[in-house]
Amino acid sequence: MSCQITGVSYHFPDQVLTNDELALLYPGWTAEKIFEKTGIKQRYVAAKDETAGDLAEKAANKLFRALSMEPSSIDFLLLATQSPDYYLPTTACILQHRLGIRTTAGALDFNLGCSAYIYGLSLAKGLIASETAKNVLLITAETYTKHIHPMDKSVRTIFGDGAAATLVSTADSSGIGQFVLGTDGSGYDKLIVPSGGLRLCPSADTAIETLDDSGNTRSQDNLFMDGTEIFSFTIATVPRTVKETLEKNQLTMENIDLFVFHQANQYMLDFLRKKCKIPQPKFYMNFADCGNTVSASIPIALARAEQDGTLKRGMKVMLVGFGVGLSWGATVVTW
């Protein structure tokens, strides 16, 4: 049984963190400098009592309204998040109840970041192909800002909160192509919140703040990203992945109408676009107002591309996700 992406909606929290506000905190940095280095002007920040699960719920309800559909059509809910409401129970189970999805539906969380959307599509495709489900609600929701130290400009300038809800449904022809996936756990500590899991429980020790060589403050309770290593990994991995994805889908660069990469930051995307020899009009970037929203970044970009007319029905779009894990994946979808 074939499947396709039927629709994508997204939701941001209300609060905004601007470059001007950040520049006040970081001596020697102006709003312009932050934008120059990242391509980001502002990012959305979840409220103290607002979780990724809350953002997920809002994104899903937006999708139901946009598609004029009832939650009862959903027979499987997949939630990608690294900021769940609880260790247990599964946040997707809570969402089933809050969204009014039927109790005969399946629901599960999966823990991935920037590659999550690709993996989520592969799971949805598998569920539909196996006739386990007909209408999969794939939600990617993240609140990295909750893990970030206010005086860590390396990540505070980059990441923003947000959620996207995607409906993957049965279709007469295949709208989701073949996948190329990859994992390299040797890089696990290059993008990490060291404490909080069971490897290192939060304590007075993990809360001790340290200042790094670049003048950033963080503790083991905070998000740490080794920017140089992540960049090195990305530029070594992504161009090869694009090539492999074309081969696996028996397509050429010319067959692809649009490329939507994980919206990480301007510098990385500019380098990748040039390295992969993708002409500018075919390379979608739209994250200056929301920053790097991790697992939500690709679907948010897709929804925006459709809204602004860049993405039209029938187009072939290559989606490429890469980051924390280290994990990566790509596929081609027919919109």
Next chain:
Amino acid sequence: MSDTLKKGNGMTHEEKIGLLEEMFEADAGTLKSGTALDTLQWDSMAMLSLIALVNERFGKRLSGVQIKSFKTVQDILAVME
């Protein structure tokens, strides 16, 4: 994809220094092998630029660990092969 690489063997010492002067936005002729990196704008952006440069021109992957061990311009020149 980038299949044609300008192999380091073809590049002279002066050409490599020139590339680095451009990268560091340093005036021509100011960079020497022995120049200490902490006297230059050796920040996170410079490190990313270096990773990009070595990838593009020399087809090599530089790791963050390697980069952080660099102290002088000579350390960088050593990987531009």
